[in-house]
Amino acid sequence: MNKVVATAAEALESAGLRDGMTIMAGGFGLCGIPENCIAAIRALGVRDLTIISNNCGVDDFGLGILLATRQIRKMVSSYVGENAEFERQFLAGELEVDLVPQGTLAERIRAGGAGIPAFYTPTGVGTVVAEGKEIRDFDGRMYVMERGLRADLSIVKADVGDHSGNCIYRKTARNFNPMMATAGETCIVEVERLVPTGQLDADQIHTPGIFVDYILEGSNYEKRIEQRTNRPAGSA
Amino acid sequence: MNKVVATAAEALESAGLRDGMTIMAGGFGLCGIPENCIAAIRALGVRDLTIISNNCGVDDFGLGILLATRQIRKMVSSYVGENAEFERQFLAGELEVDLVPQGTLAERIRAGGAGIPAFYTPTGVGTVVAEGKEIRDFDGRMYVMERGLRADLSIVKADVGDHSGNCIYRKTARNFNPMMATAGETCIVEVERLVPTGQLDADQIHTPGIFVDYILEGSNYEKRIEQRTNRPAGSA
Amino acid sequence: MKSVSSRERIVLRAARELQDGFYVNLGIGMPTQVANHIPAGMNIVLESENGMLGIGPFPYEGEEDADLINAGKQTITELPGSSYFSSADSFGMIRGGHIDLTIMGAMEISQEGDLANWMIPGKLVKGMGGGMDLVVSARRVVMIMTHCDKKGNPKLLPQCTLPLTGKRCVHRVITEHAVFDFEDGKMILKERWPETSAEELRKITAAEYTEADSVVEMVI
Amino acid sequence: MKSVSSRERIVLRAARELQDGFYVNLGIGMPTQVANHIPAGMNIVLESENGMLGIGPFPYEGEEDADLINAGKQTITELPGSSYFSSADSFGMIRGGHIDLTIMGAMEISQEGDLANWMIPGKLVKGMGGGMDLVVSARRVVMIMTHCDKKGNPKLLPQCTLPLTGKRCVHRVITEHAVFDFEDGKMILKERWPETSAEELRKITAAEYTEADSVVEMVI
Numbered sequence: 008m009n010k011v012v013a014t015a016a017e018a019l020e021s022a023g024l025r026d027g028m029t030i031m032a033g034g035f036g037l038c039g040i041p042e043n044c045i046a047a048i049r050a051l052g053v054r055d056l057t058i059i060s061n062n063c064g065v066d067d068f069g070l071g072i073l074l075a076t077r078q079i080r081k082m083v084s085s086y087v088g089e090n091a092e093f094e095r096q097f098l099a100g101e102l103e104v105d106l107v108p109q110g111t112l113a114e115r116i117r118a119g120g121a122g123i124p125a126f127y128t129p130t131g132v133g134t135v136v137a138e139g140k141e142i143r144d145f146d147g148r149m150y151v152m153e154r155g156l157r158a159d160l161s162i163v164k165a166d167v168g169d170h171s172g173n174c175i176y177r178k179t180a181r182n183f184n185p186m187m188a189t190a191g192e193t194c195i196v197e198v199e200r201l202v203p204t205g206q207l208d209a210d211q212i213h214t215p216g217i218f219v220d221y222i223l224e225g226s227n228y229e230k231r232i233e234q235r236t237n238r239p240a241g242s243a
Numbered sequence: 244m245n246k247v248v249a250t251a252a253e254a255l256e257s258a259g260l261r262d263g264m265t266i267m268a269g270g271f272g273l274c275g276i277p278e279n280c281i282a283a284i285r286a287l288g289v290r291d292l293t294i295i296s297n298n299c300g301v302d303d304f305g306l307g308i309l310l311a312t313r314q315i316r317k318m319v320s321s322y323v324g325e326n327a328e329f330e331r332q333f334l335a336g337e338l339e340v341d342l343v344p345q346g347t348l349a350e351r352i353r354a355g356g357a358g359i360p361a362f363y364t365p366t367g368v369g370t371v372v373a374e375g376k377e378i379r380d381f382d383g384r385m386y387v388m389e390r391g392l393r394a395d396l397s398i399v400k401a402d403v404g405d406h407s408g409n410c411i412y413r414k415t416a417r418n419f420n421p422m423m424a425t426a427g428e429t430c431i432v433e434v435e436r437l438v439p440t441g442q443l444d445a446d447q448i449h450t451p452g453i454f455v456d457y458i459l460e461g462s463n464y465e466k467r468i469e470q471r472t473n474r475p476a477g478s479a
Numbered sequence: 480m481k482s483v484s485s486r487e488r489i490v491l492r493a494a495r496e497l498q499d500g501f502y503v504n505l506g507i508g509m510p511t512q513v514a515n516h517i518p519a520g521m522n523i524v525l526e527s528e529n530g531m532l533g534i535g536p537f538p539y540e541g542e543e544d545a546d547l548i549n550a551g552k553q554t555i556t557e558l559p560g561s562s563y564f565s566s567a568d569s570f571g572m573i574r575g576g577h578i579d580l581t582i583m584g585a586m587e588i589s590q591e592g593d594l595a596n597w598m599i600p601g602k603l604v605k606g607m608g609g610g611m612d613l614v615v616s617a618r619r620v621v622m623i624m625t626h627c628d629k630k631g632n633p634k635l636l637p638q639c640t641l642p643l644t645g646k647r648c649v650h651r652v653i654t655e656h657a658v659f660d661f662e663d664g665k666m667i668l669k670e671r672w673p674e675t676s677a678e679e680l681r682k683i684t685a686a687e688y689t690e691a692d693s694v695v696e697m698v699i
Numbered sequence: 700m701k702s703v704s705s706r707e708r709i710v711l712r713a714a715r716e717l718q719d720g721f722y723v724n725l726g727i728g729m730p731t732q733v734a735n736h737i738p739a740g741m742n743i744v745l746e747s748e749n750g751m752l753g754i755g756p757f758p759y760e761g762e763e764d765a766d767l768i769n770a771g772k773q774t775i776t777e778l779p780g781s782s783y784f785s786s787a788d789s790f791g792m793i794r795g796g797h798i799d800l801t802i803m804g805a806m807e808i809s810q811e812g813d814l815a816n817w818m819i820p821g822k823l824v825k826g827m828g829g830g831m832d833l834v835v836s837a838r839r840v841v842m843i844m845t846h847c848d849k850k851g852n853p854k855l856l857p858q859c860t861l862p863l864t865g866k867r868c869v870h871r872v873i874t875e876h877a878v879f880d881f882e883d884g885k886m887i888l889k890e891r892w893p894e895t896s897a898e899e900l901r902k903i904t905a906a907e908y909t910e911a912d913s914v915v916e917m918v919i
Contacts (some may be wrong), residue, residue: 035749035786036772038765047641061786086826094823106824109748110790110832116786118362122574123617124381126354126362126792131837133813133866136831145360145390152444154381166766171524171560179749179782180766185785205559210413211447212562215532215786217502217524217577230765236773239759271529271566297566322606330603342604345528346570346612353567358794358836364538364574365615369593369646372611392675402546407744407780415529416546416564421565427794441779448782449565451752453722453744453797464547472553474537 010222011173015047015197018221022160022193026053027080031116031161031187032060036089036233037069039180043197043225044162049073059083059116059158061109061183066090068231074102083156085109089233108136111153113186118155120218121188125154161191164225165214168198169205171217173212181213188218197225246408246458251283251433254457258396258429262289263316266298267352267397267423272325272469273305279433279461280398284308292320295319295352297345297419304328304467310338311442321345325469344372347389348397349422354391356454361390396430397427400461401450404434405441408455417449424454433461453462483699485625485655488672491516491699492653493582493623497523504528504573504613506583507551509623513582525576529610530569533561550609561620570609574616581617583610585624585652587639590686592649592661594622595641602694607644618679626654626683633685635659656680658697659688668696704919705875708892709843711736711919712873713802716841717743724748724793724833726803727771729843733802744780746798748829750789753781770829790829794836801837803830805844805872807859810870810906812881814842815861827864834865846874846903853905855879855886877902878917879908890917 012018030048034040045064048056049072056079063082064071073079076090081103088094096102107115108130118126126148131137143151164185165174174196176184188194196214201224248254266284270276284292285308292315299318300307304371309315310328313470317339324330326349332338344366354362363386367373377388399420401410410432412420424430431451483491490509494516497503504526505511514534517523525534529548534549534557543554564572569640572578587595594614597607614620627633635652651669652659657680658670671680673696703711710729714736724746725731734754737743743760745754763774768802779888784792792798807815814834817827834840847853855872870898871880871889877900878890886908891900893916 011771022753035770037770038749038768038772044917084826086828088823089826097823104824106826108827108828108831109786110794113786113790114357114359114794117571119576121350121571122576123350123362123364124384124386125379126359128359128832130794130832132835134828134863141773143361146362169560173560173562176445176783178764178766178777179751179768181446181783181785182750183786186787189571189577199329209533209557209561210411210417210563212564215562215564215572216560217526217532217572232763232765232773232774233768233772236757236775237760237763243756247615271550272548274529274548274552302649320606322608324603324605333603335680340604342612344607345566345609346574349566349570350574353791356795357791358796364612366574366612370611370643372607389538405780408553409780409782412563414546414557415527415531415548417563417565425791425797445753445777445781446783448784449786451782451792452780453746453792454754458572468543468545468554469548469552470554472537472555473540473543476539479536479691 010219011170012013012221012223015043015223016051018195018223019044019047019051022195024048024051024053024190026047027055028053028060028160029057029158031158031191032058032070033163033182033184033187035061035179035182037064037231039182039184040069041162041164041197042137042228045070045072049076054078055080057081058155059156061085062089063087063093065091081105083107085112105204113183115153115156116183116186119157120186123155125152127152131160137200156190159173161187161194163188163194163196165196165198167200167207168196169202169207170224171204172196172216172222173207174198174214174219175207175211176213185214188214193220194218195221197223199225200227246455247406248457248459249463251279251341251459252287254431254459255280255287256429256458257457259393260284260287260289261270263291264289264396265293265295265394266318266319267394268294269399269418269420269423270308271297271418271420271468275307275400275418275420277398277400277433278464280431281306281308282319285312290314291316293317293319297321298325299323299329302328308469317341319343321348349388349419351392352419352422352426355393356422359391361388363388392426394427397423397430399424399430399432399436401432403436403438403443404432404458405443407440408432408452408458409443410434410450410455411443412449413446424450430454431457433459435461435464488655489623491651492697496580496582496621499561501579502526502577502642503602504578504581504617508584510582510584511551523546523674530566531561532695533546533558547610551683570612572632573612576616576618578617580621581613582621582623583613585622587634587636587641588622588649588652589639590688591664592642592647593639594649595639597644598642609629611644614648620648620650622649622652626656635684635686637686665689666692667691670695672697705843705845708875708919709873713841713843714802716802717741721799722746722797724798724801724837728804730802730804731771748789748793750784750880751781753778754785790832794833796836796838798837799834800839800841802841802843803833805842807854807856807861808842808869808872809856810858811865812882813859814864814869815859817864818862828863830864834868840868840870842869842872844874846876853903855904857906878897885909887911888914890915892917
């Protein structure tokens with residue numbers, strides 16, 4: 008019943024990382040991504056992965072580093088292609104891409120973790136997104152049925168976590184992480200700061216430990232910024 | 244754009260409280276109930292209300308006080324009847340009751356607030372709850388379709404709130420309050436402590452102000468305990 | 480063998496269902512007492528469907544907190560590692576299959592594993608609360624009940640006579656006389672209380688059941 | 700009349716869509732600039748669909764926080780009253796109709812109010828991000844775009860030629876030449892830039908539209 012592991016590699020091996028796995032990876036752009044887990048997946052060299060993540064990193068950082076090594080077979084995302092290697096593999100037919108509207112992706116993952124096999128949303132009705140799906144009228148408005156989404160494994164990044172797996176996210180690094188923690192058969196969380204159980208305010212837990220199988224304090228966080236934007240010094 | 248009002252009565256009048264309204268009321272048992280709003284609804288004397296709330300209080304407290312005055316026409320709840328007047332009115336056919344499994348009730352309200360008109364749940368399949376509803380097979384398991392739920396008005400109780408309507412709940416007084424805040428056409432929140440905007444940690448807001456139309460600092464909270472249970476002094 | 484009442488025997492046997500690391504939801508009434516028998520050193524986290532993980536013991540007198548109750552509306556306390564969440568998140572957790580075990584009381588159970596425990600015709604219907612959600616979604620659904628009702632009528636039946644809480648949802652039922660499992664719609668005797676003979680058990684059990692290859696003695 | 704570029708004109712006119720107390724989502728690119736023109740004293744809360752309410756200005760150099768970005772992945776700051784939430788909660792907020800106004804860029808809009816703004820055939824498809832959710836769910840959907848593309852071809856068309864983002868979802872479109880509303884699948888001219896004649900406007904607008912009873916001068 009000890010959830011604490013020393014490294015991401017240890018967590019991934021305990022979680023049975025293997026070729027062909029479906030993995031949910033938290034983060035929006037490069038914000039709130041599980042850097043240690045991604046690096047360890049690269050090092051462990053598994054292949055044919057299906058990755059569910061809002062984006063796919065950049066050429067040399069984030070999930071992009073798993074493209075360079077050709078470990079990803081399929082991406083399920085709302086927005087991709089911020090890097091050249093992605094584009095090359097996609098155009099060459101080496102990489103499969105399933106594009107899902109961001110809100111639908113978030114809700115499908117939330118549904119998967121919450122035991123909801125399907126739900127209706129207005130998003131995408133009348134577009135390619137709804138093709139081949141059930142369209143249905145509720146109270147005079149059309150909706151498309153979307154399915155809950157689960158994964159074999161979810162890799163999640165939080166700011167602080169305790170030994171019981173309780174986690175707190177920081178600012179917009181929260182994004183997809185909380186839902187993904189609920190929707191993986193196994194869930195690994197890496198945190199910047201791991202504290203003993205009892206140090207966190209019970210009212211302020213974002214992800215209760217029940218969802219977390221392994222937790223580790225990550226190291227060497229780069230936390231790269233994709234679009235560094237500033238206001239001029241001296242401006243309001 | 245000022246959301247702050249002095250009293251629950253002022254909030255309810257601004258929200259257009261009227262006969263026949265559908266009102267969601269937060270709380271589980273007598274825990275986390277909007278005491279000030281309930282008292283004001285009683286004082287304002289509107290009738291034929293449909294109340295969506297997990298329970299219906301006790302004879303002389305919580306929503307039970309609106310039964311004494313015959314202001315409630317229908318209850319949508321998961322568990323009711325902790326009081327004699329409820330039983331009397333129900334058996335006399337004066338009060339309509341729609342019983343919904345607690346998880347389905349919570350999810351229906353969450354769906355209503357999140358723009359999901361319907362979803363599937365395994366809860367209630369093969370029971371009276373599923374009668375007359377669509378039953379559907381997903382991956383070999385049967386589910387029942389349930390509809391999102393909204394209300395004309397929601398009355399919510401939080402612990403602390405700020406002038407922008409951001410709210411934080413305390414312990415198990417959270418319960419149905421956060422979802423209800425999202426699912427009312429108008430939402431009134433009463434808090435034990437109202438603070439200026441900027442006093443709350445942005446990472447720790449449970450209900451963002453966008454959902455809140457009126458906020459007030461309540462008074463004279465009784466916070467009655469339904470089942471006072473203790474362990475003997477000196478025990479571990 | 481300890482000298483305990485039928486109900487105590489049921490509770491003690493139910494406590495043996497707990498496993499280290501389990502997240503457990505205990506129903507109102509007799510199941511709540513299972514919490515008093517968690518083996519020392521075993522890490523069990525109790526969930527309360529009104530929005531809490533990590534239920535602690537009842538508070539000392541004067542330390543009750545109106546904002547802190549369990550699903551039976553009793554005052555409780557929190558523990559290191561506790562967390563609070565909304566009812567929607569709570570039942571997301573439940574429906575999503577994250578609760579390892581629920582132990583609940585039952586009124587009737589059919590030989591196929593159907594459960595009735597929320598509604599007695601002729602009596603006022605108070606509602607199903609969170610029971611219907613729990614019994615279809617917890618990874619393991621264990622029911623505890625006295626073998627017969629107060630009039631001596633069997634509660635393990637060919638079919639439930641009361642309105643159902645869930646269909647084929649029970650994995651195991653524990654009574655003061657026996658432990659039965661439900662597998663693919665069949666009821667199987669797994670354990671028998673040593674003072675109850677096989678014949679006696681048949682007599683007080685209206686449901687049809689087979690005996691497991693090795694029926695063991697029920698131990699508390 | 701100020702001397703401003705076409706794009707500045709569009710942004711300034713779009714800023715007039717803001718109303719006190721509005722919760723607003725601004726799309727990436729030109730719409731983001733609308734934030735620079737919020738009238739003094741007006742209370743506007745900007746939402747970012749990656750999970751934040753209350754976007755503040757860009758940070759000073761050296762004060763960037765990698766954990767604090769907007770949906771365009773730009774570094775931002777928070778304000779008093781800001782809040783953070785998950786992507787599921789963010790789109791619950793959006794789909795639930797809680798966003799008063801979204802202002803987004805468009806590639807093509809049909810005379811019925813269909814929108815295309817996410818996919819150019821022949822170019823790599825990068826994805827729709829959160830746009831499809833926003834355009835069907837915000838209470839008010841205002842599109843801004845230059846009236847014609849770089850080659851001078853109209854972008855207001857009888858039908859969209861590009862894959863749709865949403866059907867009949869646009870309430871208003873603002874270009875450097877005019878403001879049109881969409882009501883029951885009909886396109887109606889509401890405002891015309893004073894230097895653009897009615898004839899000129901017809902020429903650069905392939906979509907069929909009627910003029911409102913009183914077309915007013917477009918003011919920035």
